[in-house]
Amino acid sequence: MRALVTGGAGFIGSHLVDRLLARGDDVTVLDNFSTGQEEFLADARRSGGLRLIRGDLADPATLAEATADQETVFHFAANADVRRGLENPYRDLEQNTLGTFRVLEAMRASGVRRLVFASTGSVYGEPEVFPTPESCPFPVQTSLYGAAKLAGEALASAYAHGYGFEVVVLRLVSVLGPRYHHGHVIDFCRRLRADPTTIEVLGDGRQRKSYLQVDDAIAAVLLATERSPGPLDIYNVGLDEHCSVDESLSWICERMDLRPRRCYSGGTRGWPGDSPFVLLDTGRIRGLGWRPRWTLRAAIGDTLDYLLANPWLFARGDR
Amino acid sequence: MRALVTGGAGFIGSHLVDRLLARGDDVTVLDNFSTGQEEFLADARRSGGLRLIRGDLADPATLAEATADQETVFHFAANADVRRGLENPYRDLEQNTLGTFRVLEAMRASGVRRLVFASTGSVYGEPEVFPTPESCPFPVQTSLYGAAKLAGEALASAYAHGYGFEVVVLRLVSVLGPRYHHGHVIDFCRRLRADPTTIEVLGDGRQRKSYLQVDDAIAAVLLATERSPGPLDIYNVGLDEHCSVDESLSWICERMDLRPRRCYSGGTRGWPGDSPFVLLDTGRIRGLGWRPRWTLRAAIGDTLDYLLANPWLFARGDR
Numbered sequence: 001m002r003a004l005v006t007g008g009a010g011f012i013g014s015h016l017v018d019r020l021l022a023r024g025d026d027v028t029v030l031d032n033f034s035t036g037q038e039e040f041l042a043d044a045r046r047s048g049g050l051r052l053i054r055g056d057l058a059d060p061a062t063l064a065e066a067t068a069d070q071e072t073v074f075h076f077a078a079n080a081d082v083r084r085g086l087e088n089p090y091r092d093l094e095q096n097t098l099g100t101f102r103v104l105e106a107m108r109a110s111g112v113r114r115l116v117f118a119s120t121g122s123v124y125g126e127p128e129v130f131p132t133p134e135s136c137p138f139p140v141q142t143s144l145y146g147a148a149k150l151a152g153e154a155l156a157s158a159y160a161h162g163y164g165f166e167v168v169v170l171r172l173v174s175v176l177g178p179r180y181h182h183g184h185v186i187d188f189c190r191r192l193r194a195d196p197t198t199i200e201v202l203g204d205g206r207q208r209k210s211y212l213q214v215d216d217a218i219a220a221v222l223l224a225t226e227r228s229p230g231p232l233d234i235y236n237v238g239l240d241e242h243c244s245v246d247e248s249l250s251w252i253c254e255r256m257d258l259r260p261r262r263c264y265s266g267g268t269r270g271w272p273g274d275s276p277f278v279l280l281d282t283g284r285i286r287g288l289g290w291r292p293r294w295t296l297r298a299a300i301g302d303t304l305d306y307l308l309a310n311p312w313l314f315a316r317g318d319r
Numbered sequence: 320m321r322a323l324v325t326g327g328a329g330f331i332g333s334h335l336v337d338r339l340l341a342r343g344d345d346v347t348v349l350d351n352f353s354t355g356q357e358e359f360l361a362d363a364r365r366s367g368g369l370r371l372i373r374g375d376l377a378d379p380a381t382l383a384e385a386t387a388d389q390e391t392v393f394h395f396a397a398n399a400d401v402r403r404g405l406e407n408p409y410r411d412l413e414q415n416t417l418g419t420f421r422v423l424e425a426m427r428a429s430g431v432r433r434l435v436f437a438s439t440g441s442v443y444g445e446p447e448v449f450p451t452p453e454s455c456p457f458p459v460q461t462s463l464y465g466a467a468k469l470a471g472e473a474l475a476s477a478y479a480h481g482y483g484f485e486v487v488v489l490r491l492v493s494v495l496g497p498r499y500h501h502g503h504v505i506d507f508c509r510r511l512r513a514d515p516t517t518i519e520v521l522g523d524g525r526q527r528k529s530y531l532q533v534d535d536a537i538a539a540v541l542l543a544t545e546r547s548p549g550p551l552d553i554y555n556v557g558l559d560e561h562c563s564v565d566e567s568l569s570w571i572c573e574r575m576d577l578r579p580r581r582c583y584s585g586g587t588r589g590w591p592g593d594s595p596f597v598l599l600d601t602g603r604i605r606g607l608g609w610r611p612r613w614t615l616r617a618a619i620g621d622t623l624d625y626l627l628a629n630p631w632l633f634a635r636g637d638r
Contacts, residue, residue: 086481093420097470101412125476137454140551141473142480151416151470154460157444161461162405162591232459272481 002026004070004112006057006103007077009036011179012118012172014044015214016074016221021047030066031077032056040179057099063106072114072225075103078149080182082122083271085144092148100152104159116168116225119153121210121238121280122146123171131281134171134234143273153234160232167231168224173238173278176303177214177294181313184209184245184270185303188252190314192260199253199260202270205246208277210238213294213302220290227288235288236280241296245270248300255304321345323389323431325376325422326396328355330498331437331491333363334533335393335540340366349385350396351375359498376418382425391433391544394422397468399501401441402590404463411467419471423478435487435544438472440529440557440599441465442490450600453490453553462592472553479551486550487543492557492597495622496533496613500632503528503564503589504622507571509633511579518572518579521589524565527596529557532613532621539609546607554607555599560615564589567619574623 003020007013008029013036020027021044028051029041044050055062057077067073079095100117107115124132125142141147159165174183192199220237228235246262253259268276282290294302307313322339326332327348332355339346340363347370348360363369374381376396386392398414419436426434443451444461460466472488479486493502511518539556547554565581572578587595601609613621626632 085477089424089478090420093417093474097416098412101409105408135456138457140480140553141476144474144477144481147470147473147477150473151466154466154469155412155463157460158404158463158466158592159408161459162463234459273477 001072002070003072003074004028004030004066005074005076006030007036009033009038009041010076011040011181012175012214012217013076014040014179015218016076017041017044017050019218019222021049027051028053028066028070030055030062035080035182057102060102060106063102064109067106067110067112070110070112072116073103073107073112074116074221075100076118078118079145082143082145082273086272089144092144096145096148097151101155104155108159108163113164114166115156116221117152117156117170119169119171120146120149121171121173121236121278122275123150123153126275130277131240131279132236133281134236134284142275145273157232165231168228169234170221170224171234171236171280172217173210173212173280175214175217176211176299178302178306180214180303180306181316184248185252185300186307186313188249189256189304189307192253192256192258193314196258197260198263199249200263200265201245201249202265203245203267203274204264205244205249205262207245207268207270207274208242208279209245210242210279211296211299212238212292213299216292216294220285223288223290224285235285236282237285238280238282239292239296240282242279243296251297251300252304255301320391321389322391322393323347323349323385324393324395325349326355328352328357328360329395330359330500331494331533331536332395333359333498334537335395336360336363336369338537338541340368346370347372347385347389349374349381354399354501376421379421379425382421383428386425386429386431389429389431391435392422392426392431393435394419395437397437398464401462401464401592405591408463411463415464415467416470420474423474427478427482432483433485434475435540436471436475436489438488438490439465439468440490440492440555440597441594442469442472445594449596450559450598452600453555453603461594464592476551484550487547488553489540489543490553490555490599491536492529492531492599494533494536495530495618497621497625499533499622499625500635503567504571504619505626505632507568508575508623508626511572511575511577512633515577516579517582518568519582519584520564520568521584522564522586522593523583524563524568524581526564526587526589526593527561527598528564529561529598530615530618531557531611532618535611535613539604542607542609543604554604555601556604557599557601558611558615559601561598562615570616570619571623574620
């Protein structure tokens, strides 16, 4: 298969690139390296089959070059910083909605019709049904990130309906594992390295979250890409387990052999738009044969092992 | 109340302006007159309380001027041409998503927190539940118009959650009545005037639609604005009746005293993205005390009377 992976130098995207190359696909990566890392493509470069385009979704010529002669576009480029949406509300719209629109338009111009879109469980806002199925009651958006990703989904759906696109949408929970560099595990880890005696916890620590190891996420992406009946299929991807922020902090402290005092910022949410409970119903993707191999605790441990072995990531700042 | 009505020279917006002025509000209209009409503001001008700003949502300075010192923004400016979305997919995104984002940002900068947003029943795509409630299963978008309006709703919801906005969203069915100038009634009417012997019907004529008279729509807008508990309330607005395209054509022909031969373009949809069945559950807005006064057939008849008395609208072209 000839595939374009936007955001292919990012955390999840680079794992997808490695897997596609390993099975012999021709892979083009488009990445602007705003959060993507050269290091994440080291394995891919060694494989010899990688074509890398450094550029931005905002540049039509770059997108035209990247989409030309592709069979499938995996659109994984995104702003993944949910927490700071309110500091700059245009960022999510620009990167997650307009970026997706530009990819769709470039595909339409290039005659590429197959899109795999990395969406998010954040599109459920604060749902009332748990585990939350894809067909849950029409949700209300509580974050700019969720709103912008929902808009991306909506555009892709309209392209499926109106232009004959084949679209697979994956609503992922937070993903963990090697190359992870953004989220609560690195936040805790970074701050515990700076001050091992005290740790601030956003919210009351009781927020319940589901996570997913990146290997399991990529397996779901590839399975859905191969087996979806089309023309538009939407899948939740997450573990059936969840843990509290407090539990996850305990696992992190245990692995780092630290016993910090915990200070809670208070409230049931870590920040405005943080969902107090995330647990997705994954019956649909399981119906395709997907089974996650990692437990939640093992995924957090694996992530911590990676971070502690790659301290250069901490120097990149909280982004 | 000091109110800004974006799109206040348009079909629905200008009726809202008239009603707000009639009750003594200070009303600012922002309109670029791309589809708005000078004639629609004739009554408003006579009232003396109207402030008109000619300008576009794309101009930040104009939006800053328009939102300054307002209490409520009624955001009614939009591209309302659902049918031609596929001819220019950027138009819906630009006017209905980015336009809404710009209004929200101007409000945030001006310290205005109350938004009333004219959305659409098209956000339900092709629902499976009839009548369709606001909490129906998470819909899939089938038109660029619906996708772009949903994105506008999602942004407004995120602003309610993240910035403390008070937001009322009205999901309207197609609206009819005086100043109507876009949709199936004027399409049929225009073509019957050109050729009274034959009429082409898009689809199989069996598409079932609900409509609403503009007086009833404005009553719902004002009631929801006054009585919504907040901070985010979403209401369907439509009649509990529906008719087929064939029935509505029969009423039009009867009123025009014509008996044309009907040619069907075929298929269950008028165009890609046309929903074969529109019927909204309006229990929520009725719970606030709203009761429509017009029947569906009377609304179509009233629209036709208006169009035949205002032939200048036909000269504006099919837009």
